[in-house]
Amino acid sequence: MGSSIGANIRRLREERGWSQARLAREVCRAARVTGEPVGRQEVSRWETGKRTPREWLSFLAVVLGVNVDALSVPQKPAEPPLPTLADFLPEEDPLSPLEGRTGGRRVGMATVDDLQQRVHGLRLADDVLAGGDLIRPALRDLRRTVKLYRESTHTSEVGRKLLVQIGELAQISGWIAGDAGRHEEAERIYRLGISAARQAEDHTLSGNLAGSLAYQMSNTGRESEGLILAQAAFRDARAEAPPKARALYLDRVAWAHTKAGGTEDGQQAMRALGEAGQALSKDSEGTESPAYLYWVDADELRVMESRVYTELHRPLRAVPLLREVLKGYDATHTRKMALYLSWLAVALADANEPEEAAAVAERIISFGSDTSSERVAGRVRVILGRLRDYAEVPEVAGLLAEHPAA
Template sequence: MGAMTPENFPALLRRLRTGRGWSQARLAEVLCSASGRPTVTRHDVSRWERGKRVPRAWLPYLAEVFGVPRERLELATVTETGPEPSETLASLLPPGDALAPLSVRNGRKVGQSTAVDLAARAHGLRLADDVLAGGDLVGPVFRELDAAVRVLRESTHTDEVRRELLRAVAELAQIAGWTASDAADPRTEATYRLGLDAAREAGDGTLAAQLAGSLGYHLVNNGRVPEGAALSVAAVAEAGPDAPGKTRALFHDRAAWALTQAGDAQAAMRSLGEAHEALEEDAGDSPDWAYWVNAAELEVMDARVYTELRRPLRAVPLLTRVLRDYPVTSTRERALYESWLAVAYADANEPEEAARVAGHVIALSGDVASARTSGRVRVVLSRLAEYRAVPEVRDVLESVQPGPSSC
């Protein structure tokens, strides 16, 4: 008997929904309740079931409400032709125009609902970053940020609304800075600093620490290690001990990475331990922008630090375990994390395994517009060069060499 063809996503979703006796409108209501975000409509569900869009950011909630493994849903999506980046982004952003509050006249008064809408748009962009690379997102993200800054500057509002608008601008600046860094866009540092100023003016120390830590991470990864390390460590202090556990875990993790690059291995290891302790203390009060911080992501940073410190026997098991369950739709992150696994295998004197993983990293990186993945491919190839005599390694190295000119 031949192998059964995997069920595609529209068919699977339709079967799961009708099996519960739910209408498309009912499924939309259930998803809104499960996610806490009233942004799914019957029309969204209809588009998913017609194959017009793939709701990648909603897969965890679909898995929850139907009681099926998330991996099963992901397998169904990868057999489909994915939507264009613009379609994915449109499915995640709330409907409407970020500049709508200014559409009547300059100086129009705006209220709390405008700030809430801008914050929702920031969160939609964060979800889009889970499945799209910087090169796909950088233009739309900066348009959203510019619109939010215009609303802040050109509208009138109460002091309370101003604080919320400032917070929304800071959140948009963080995702814009992150996206710009991934796209190697020169606006990265200025954007992070804009967001940092906005967060501080809003009086949100945790969000300010997020911006400071993000900027420190960018500086470290772009050769300004002492400055970036100092900023990453300062971000931990700016957040303070009363910040939500998930956020403190994130800040400690970034400090660990920066300290590793600065050559302070002992301080880096202490920061890794503090990150895990902070996550254990999480009380469920974290802001929306920390939704992705979990034990698996901390283990990835553990493994990255171990790899940089040439401790492959610690790094390989961690990365192997995390990648086994990591979403196949997060192409950029898989490419990045597997790049550290390839280097760790090389450090463990396992060039054949390093070559196998490196080949997958190269294949994944070709599908994403990310300067980060391109940079990691160069690192992996450089590390493999000393094993060129190994046939598997030689094949990988030769696969990326430019062929003879046809001119």
């Protein structure tokens, strides 16, 4: 019985994208108790069947939106339970040092090389698959890699390179988790990666991870935090960062300013974009950049520039840029295509071209139906919300009627 309850609690929690700590807080809030009699570890014990909730069952049912009986009914999941980081993140500060243990099997550079290939393969998969498709293998790989680092023996140099791979894997896994709509999990992953990169003294990597987290914050209602972190990531890593990395940091600073929306933020965003272009112009064939920056190029900077123009309601600048980039874009990168088209749709609406915006929106929705990306789903909601201002236009009216809950 206990294992059935635990499996159901975990399933319902993950359906909401909640961490174990979040569920613990919600249960305490529903029970109106002082202090924190239920914490993350207690939830973990419930989910693994080590302990039965008993007096907390009614409150669990309330916060999970089910009847108490439903928690006790065995459910056969379609897939194994989704792995999380909770089992190996430090109980205290997730940025605290990851201590390698003595004993265990010895690993060398061959293991590091194999990990590098696996991590880069995951990046390439992310180009064509969405977060919902990759979240399980990404988190499993991250869990295995942290376990390998902690439980194996290795030289200090191998240990440093293992930490770098944890950091790189955390960056792409955090991005994937965010694309799947699991933002709390993504933040934990990014912070674990920052800790690993700092211990490895790889400042370019830690800057990339911090910038990734800043980007998520800027897009999830934490604009002030996102701006502070994006600026810090640029300041801390720019001295030794290669041109592509500096361009990426500045791109994120520009976006953070744009989302902050202050009076002077628009000017600051445009200044950062200009500096990003200058940084990228210093990249050459002889410049060595980390493999994870393979996607940073002039087209990506133009896309960010067009997005900034769209957010600043300057469609006459945004539309030509986006059309130029999209003209030769790889259509196999479905999610990116949908996201870039979403900015074009909003810019066209701002330019008083609702008919064309509706046509572009139809394309995005068709792309979105084939990709399990919360980012794409969120952009579709933004577009439809913007097009409601043109609900009397026949093309828009037809789109809204056909996709009322898109």
